[in-house]
Amino acid sequence: MTDAAVLSVDGLTVRFGSVTAVDGVSLSVAPGERVALLGHNGAGKSTLFKTVLGFLKPAGGHLVIAGVAPGSDAARRAVSYLPEQVVFPKALTGAEVLTHFARLKGVAPKAALPLLETVGIADAAGRAVGTYSKGMRQRLGLAQALIGTPRLLLLDEPTSGLDPVSRREFYDVLEASARAGTAVLLSSHSLSEIENRIDRIAILAKGKLRAEGSLADLSRRAGLPIRIHVEAAEGRADAVHARLGGERVNGRSVVLTCRAEDKVSALASLAALGSDVTDIDIALPDLDDVYRHYSVPTVEGAAR
Amino acid sequence: MNGMDRMAAVAATEFRLAFRNRWVLLSTLAFTLFALALAFLGSGPSGALKADALTLTAASLSTLTVYLVPLMALLVSYDSIAGEIERGTLALVLATPLKRGELVVAKFLGHLAVLAMAIAIGYGIAGAVIAGVHGADNAGLIAWGRLLATAVLLGAVFIALGMALSSLPRQTGTAAAMAIGAWLILIVLYDLALLGAVIVDQGGVFTKTVFPALVLANPGDAFRLYNLALIESNAPIAGLDGLAHTLPFPVSSALVVLVLWLVASLTVAWTLTRRIRP
Structure with a gap:
């Protein structure tokens, strides 16, 4: 103060x-x-x-x-x-x-x-x-x-x-x-x-x-995971999934979740995939998720 | 100096609002029409009586004023505090440097200016018409002026009372109900109760000692007694007003009663306003 x-x-x-x-x-x-x-x-x-x-x-x-x-x-x-x-x-x-x-x-x-x-x-x-x-x-x-x-x-x-x-x-x-x-x-x-x-x-x-x-x-501080949406090249989704883990969604996408501090290393391993990846989209935690995390009193780690 | 300017702003806004929502027009019309109706349609002046038309109408109008002016005064003031709480503007107003005492006094003055104007114009027009038609003597003009001035004082009492009642509830609906209740009790039921007691008492101790003091303690009755006692005429007087010529107090005590009511009501309004958490 x-x-x-x-x-x-x-x-x-x-x-x-x-x-x-x-x-x-x-x-x-x-x-x-x-x-x-x-x-x-x-x-x-x-x-x-x-x-x-x-x-x-x-x-x-x-x-x-x-x-x-x-x-x-x-x-x-x-x-x-x-x-x-x-x-x-x-x-x-x-x-x-x-x-x-x-x-x-x-x-x-x-x-x-x-x-x-x-x-x-x-x-x-x-x-x-x-x-x-x-x-x-x-x-x-x-x-x-x-x-x-x-x-x-x-x-x-x-x-x-x-x-x-x-x-x-x-x-x-x-x-x-x-x-x-x-x-x-x-x-x-x-x-x-x-x-x-x-x-x-x-x-x-x-x-x-x-x-x-x-x-x-x-x-x-909320430590809510970041979601990285990875779009694979035609027919390479399984290969990408095998290399990165994460969750396989629809035809050619893989969704990774990682902690904020692991974001850079996750992106580095993505970059290593070269042309297998056509697009990536990073979604930070939803703002309402963050708010809910702090405003629900039972959540641990909510203290300042 | 700033305080004066703040109060002027509040009073001016109240005055402007009373114009915009036609309150001034309606109340002025009401006062004019009632006064003229009494003068020309009522038992009114006739050639048989010695007193002039203005004096006679002043006497009958003082009885009507007891009903009309308090009602109008309560109508203009019942909303003053509760309405601002309900609309959320009181919090805004009290967040500015305006003090609560300033708010109460300024609103009171704004309402009083509106009511005084309506009374002055209404009774002024009626008085001029009566004087124009029937002529007027000095006593009549004095009686009329006295009626007008004391009507404003009576109005001031009930504006202050309305503001005190408006500082109690947080909804204007409740404040309106309380204002109507106050009018019924003070103006109608109080006199009925006293008359009933006098009839039961049949000229006993109550009638001779307590009764005159109780009549005088009521602001409406004090106003009426003051005007009737000072009108030297054989105008017909009935009911409680018979007391006007046999009052065991000096006439001026009626004015003291009105001023005491005014000061007490304003003090209550201010005290209650200080407790409000907007």
């Missing part, structure tokens, strides 16, 4: 009566870093967010935002929030909603309105929010969160229900603000959705942090 972190969470525990919703979680997010919080419903993601916002009081541990306590004036100015489901007043226009939140955050509305352009709904600025599609409303929510260039963006399942194009543009906007120095902490159900759009992943299950690291790190 570095001093430079915008958000540092250390041994955080949050309880609702006898239920421990967040259990000893430590996590930090540095400026310009995008971190995804992954977990099933009820894993503790929203509870963690609400504690960061100062809505819930921790039962134990420490939480520091931009050097101050959550919920304080300085913390509120540093943090922006976008919940999963937010319904802005239908009778207001997009520009009016943005103006309202700009004033609440002490930012000149003129400085905030260009954000409608940033998220791609400038054309609809003068239309009532009631006429917006789900994707447009979520974009408006993002524009609201970007007001005043926050130091930390908290996004609770921001892309659920968005079409793939909107989702991609959503992550493009996040990438731009991360590049400008904003720390981003978002939650998601699905690992495949955030592939390549995130620097680090933290997996929560039943309130506990199960794993943390880059996607490549997590995949490697």
